[in-house]
Every structure is written in structure tokens, then in C-alpha cells.
Amino acid sequence: MSRSQIKDANATPPVKGILRHVKWEHLVAGVSGGAASTLLLHPLDLVKIRFQVNEGAATVGHVDRPEYRGIIHAFRSIQKNSGFSGLYQGVKPNVLGSASSWGLYFMFYNTIKTFMQDGDTKVDLGAGKHTLAASGAGLFTLVLTNPIWVVKTRLCLQYEATSTSFKSEKYYSGMADALFKIYKYEGVRGWYKGFLPGMFGISHGAIQFVCYEEMKTKYNNFQERPIDYRLNSAEYISFAALSKILAATITYPYQVVRSRLQDQHRNYNGIGDVIQKIYRFEGMRGFFKGMMVYLFHVTPNICIVFLVWEQVISYNKQS
Template identity: 90%
Template sequence: MSKSQVKEANVTPPVKGILRHLKWEHLVAGVSGGAASTLLLHPLDLVKIRFQVNEGAHTVGHVDRPEYRGIIHAFRSIQKSSGFSGLYQGVKPNVLGSASAWGFYFMFYNTIKTSMQDGDTKVDLGAGKHTLAASCAGLLTLVLTNPIWVVKTRLCLQYEANATSVKSEKYYSGMADALFKIYKQEGFRGYYKGFLPGMFGISHGAIQFVCYEELKTKYNNFKERPIDYRLNSAEYITFAAMSKILAATVTYPYQVVRSRLQDQHRSYNGIVDVLQKIYRFEGMRGYFKGMMVYLFHVTPNICIVFLVWEQVVSYSKDT
């Protein structure tokens, strides 16, 4: 064999090199955790979205939305108007979206991270490379799941008081009907409303995963253990909650902007228009509408997702 042939035989194509680190258990773990947490906590997500899009009484072109005095009042109002099933409006795309998003995110993130480590999980990548891996995973996941989030938002915003009276083109009988009508009325671009603020949201996932990884690494270093040492459930939950609360607090306004762009009852001329109108009519507080509900929702949510993920991965390594 010539030198050139030996050289070619030893060169691994970049894509193939990355794919050899792909572990399907991360996809399964993310799907399982995302589906379980969403089924349990969807009512909080529903209320959060309704708080996020409520512009207040002084906004020009005000939409006739239900008024809620707080989280408990919102639950009672929805349950009174639509029954218990009303609290699970939009749950199908939410389960599909959360399950697929967490599955893809964990799979992409761990494939990229392991590739950076060249297969050695004991290599400490540091905050910079963890940020890069999380950002790449977030972008890939957003591209694949944004249409599902548009449908979920719109189904959650079909208010029980006027659902039967709105024009047919603004009423969706379910997920398939929403997908069809969005494409018919808005074209393929309709599936990607809120995509740009969603890209800002990639920083949310990056902050969360960097904090989570660094907390685990520092903790294991403090205990004088390998950085890939398997922790107990309480430790995973603690680090997941701490990292999520920090990321949520820093990046929350992008979620308000994204929800408003995806709202079928209002029309904005882009991100800047949303930001200007929120500030003009609602002040700085408008950028944080629904945040308390979000924290109530997302803290147990992330604990369930990360715990299921870590347990499934641990089980797959033991078998």
C-alpha cells in the first residue's frame, strides 16, 4: 500500500467522526423526560402563555381576552368555562414538541460534546466548549421543532369564551387542522413565526447546560472524584433546578416576544415592533409577564427531565 493510500485510510470524514459518538439512549431519555413532565405540568404552561400575550387594557387594537387575577384564579376560570379538559388545551403539540425537543437536544448536545472529548467522558471541556456544544444543539433543535411550538401556542390561545364565535380561519379543531390552516393562510413562513426570538432563546439552553455541567464538574472535583462520576437523584435535581432558574431569570423576555409573534389574535411587524409596544403600553414589567407561573412550571419540569435523562443514561451504561 502506498503512503497516499495509508494516509487516506487513516483519515476519518468529519461527519462520520461525529456520528460515531451518537448515542440513541440520549434521544430516548429526552423524549421520555419531556413527555412525562409536559403531561404533568401542561396547565401551568397554558396559563403562562396566556399571561405572556396579555397586552393590557391600554393597547391599541386590544384583543378581548379573559382577565385573570392570578394563577389560582386562572385555573378556576378555565376549569369553570371549559371543564378539566380546558386546562389541557394544546397538550398534544406540547407533548410532541417537548418530547422531540428534549430528545433532539440531548442527542445533539451529547454527540457534539463527546466528539469534542474524542470519546473520553473524563475530559473537562470547560465553559467555552460546553457553551458551543449547547448552542449548536439548540439551533438544530429549534429548526426542527419551531412549527410545533407555533401550533401549541395557537391552540393554547383559543379562548373558551369566544372559541365558537371567531371566524373559521382563526379557529383550529386540533393539531392537524392548525398545521393545515397555518400553511394555507400564511405559507411555510407561518411555521417559523417567533423563530428569531427563539434563536435568542438558544442562549437560555446554553446558560442552563453550562451551569449544569460546571456545577457537576466542580462538585465532583470538590469530592475528588472523576468528573463523569454518577451522582444521586437529589444532587441531579438540585443542580438542574439551580441552572434552570438562573437561565430563566436572565433570558425570560425572549419568551414573551416569541409568544406574541405566534399569537393568532394579533399582528406585529417583527421583533422591534413587539419590544416597542410592550415598553410603551406595559413598561419593563411587560417583558416579564407570566414569569412567576413559568418558574412554578419550569422548575419541577426541568427536575423531572434531567432526572429521567440521567437515570436512563446510567441504566444504559450499566447494561
């Protein structure tokens, strides 16, 4: 047997090779950061979704949509009609979805990235490979979590004054009931409504992570330090906020399209139908509905998530 054949025979299989780079602390960090940020900021997410699906008509089908004149008015209206707990409508699937999404995303992303670096964190992958790692992590995460996001959207759209008038299959008493009814009346396809625009959302995560990683790398290079040098909290927060704002500004319209496809009060004939109707009746502004409240929500959200993630990594490196 030749030397090359011996080397090939002893080579680690690709699957086992990548599995040895799995680090569960990234899952824990993402779950912790995602859960904490969502519990704090859910009311903003609730209002964002209601703005996204607002087509300008007070009545959609058999449901009267509440009219909001702005963010503050939305908070006051929801609290007036449903009390403080109304601001946390749909919080359970949101916490579960956010925690599991961030946990899985960080774990998948770090595993793919470390596999590409062959375990050497000082290797600079560059924008191309960072994009590949982020895209792969986003796809795996989306496949596993899309049903949770459908449930979260629908629970957030159970309007206070009209919830009792919904048809039985459209009213959900909670997360488990929503998962069951969606499957019963719509099948597995119901769990994956909004999946295709969610695929476009993978580009959001890719842009965000590439910008975040490249900013850290360039900053450490400028400071003449190794690229895996641990930064302070203010630096992590700054890079996280800047990368998120940039990604959100570029890719936001997919979120409006996804929310409308997941809305239980409207029926569209696919993505093309949603895009056509938004543009026809609401113009380009329709694709950016709720963006301001989204930025208010997502900027502190991402700072909390990334700070927790980086601190867990730093703790692990020290221990």
C-alpha cells in the first residue's frame, strides 16, 4: 500500500471530522442570550408584526384589525384592551423560537467555521467562507425552527376585541393548540408557511455575521493583535449593533412578506402574490412597514445576544 493510500485510509471521515468541532457552549450561549433578550423586548416584536401585516384596511375577512397611529399608541391600545399581559401575547413561542434559533445558529456557525479553520481560531477565513458558514447555519436553523415562528406570528395576530369571533380553527388557546390546529387543518405545509421568504432571510444572517466577523478581524489587525483576541464588552456591542443595522436595512422586506404569508386572516397565492399586492396597494413603503419599531427592538436584542455569546466563549477560553 502506498503512502498516499495509507494516509487516505487513516483520514477522518468528513462527518466525524466536522462533529469533533461541535461545542455545546455555543448552543447554551445562544439559548441564554436569545431567551433573555426576547423576554425583555417581546412587546416591540408584537407591535412590529402587527405593523407588518397592516394593509391599511380596518377589516380583513371577518376580522377587525386595530388601527395604530404609532408605536406609543400601539402600546397604549394593547394595554388598554388586554392589560399588561396583552403586550406579551405570543411570548412563549417567541422565547422558544428565539432561544432555539440563536442556540442552533451559533452552534452550527461555530462548528462549520472551526471545521474550515481545522481547529485553528487564528486562521482568517475571509468574507467568502464566513458567508458560507453563516448561510449553512441559517439554513439548518430555519428548517428546524420555522413551525415555531408560524405559531408566534399567529398568536401575535389574535386581536384583543375580535378573538372570540374567530372560527374554531383560527383561534388558538396557546402554543401547543396552535401547533396541533395548524397541522390538523393545514398539514405540514402550514408549519412551513413563510419558509421561502425565510430562505431569503438567510442572507440577512450571512450579511450580519460576515460584517461582524470582518469588523472584529480588521479591528484586531489594526491594533496588531491576533484575530481571535478577546475584545471588551463595549467593542462587541458596537460591532454587533452596526452589523445588525446594516443587515436589517438591506434585507427587511422579506420579513414583511413572511409575516403576511403566516397571517391566519389572509390567504395569498404565494410570494409573488404578496409582493404584487403590497407594491400595487401600498407602494415601496409597504415593504418597510414596521421597520422603525424593528430597529428599536432588534438593536438592543442583538447586543444582548452577542454579548452573552462572546462572554461565554471568553469564559471557556479562560477555564
